[in-house]
Amino acid sequence: TQLLEQSPQFLSIQEGENLTVYCNSSSVFSSLQWYRQEPGEGPVLLVTVVTGGEVKKLKRLTFQFGDARKDSSLHITAAQPGDTGLYLCAGEEGGNKLVFGAGTILRVKS
C-alpha cells in the first residue's frame, strides 16, 4: 500500500494570513484528491488533480499536482474562519482504492 504524508499536522493562523499544506509520497498516483472535513461530518471533495504539473484554483484555494505525480500542495490565500477544518489528501491506488493522508487540522482565528 502506498503512503501519503501530510504536513503540517496542525496549523493555527490569524484571519487574512496565507498557508500551504503539503502532501507527499514516494509513489506515483493516477490522481490525487483534496477533501475538507468538519466535525461530525463526512469529507467533502474539493478537487481532483490528474495531470502532472496541473494547477487548479477554487476561489482562494490553489491546488498543485507535482510533475512526477507523487506530491501535491494546497495553498489558501487570505484565510477566513470559515476555512477551519480538517484537510485530507487522498491518492488513487489501483482498483479505485483511495489512500488517505492523516490530515491537516486548520484553525483560522478571527
Add this chain to the structure above:
Amino acid sequence: GAGVSQSPSNKVTEKGKDVELRCDPISGHTALYWYRQSLGQGLEFLIYFQGNSAPDKSGLPSDRFSAERTGGSVSTLTIQRTQQEDSAVYLCASSWVINQPQHFGDGTRLSIL
C-alpha cells in the same frame, strides 16, 4: 435522499458484542466504499463494492469484519465480537461508477466499552 445516509449515527456497545452498520448510497450510484477513521488519523480503506460484488476485501482488518451489499443499493458492515480497538468512525461513500468522485456520508461513531 440526496446524499449518502448512514445509520446509526452513534453506537455504543460492550466488548464482545456484534454490531451492524448500515449505508444507503446515493440513488443510482453503483460503487460503494467503506472506510474507518480513528482519532487523529486519516481514513483507512476497508472494502468497496461494484454492484453487489466486492473485488477487493484486502482492507478488512480481521475476519471479524464482513460486509455485504444486496440489490446494488444498501450495504451493511458487520463487526463480530467487537474489541476496544474497533472504536472509530466508520464512513461510507458512493460514486456513480468506479473512478468517479466519491460522496461521503456523515459516518457512524462506534464506541466499544
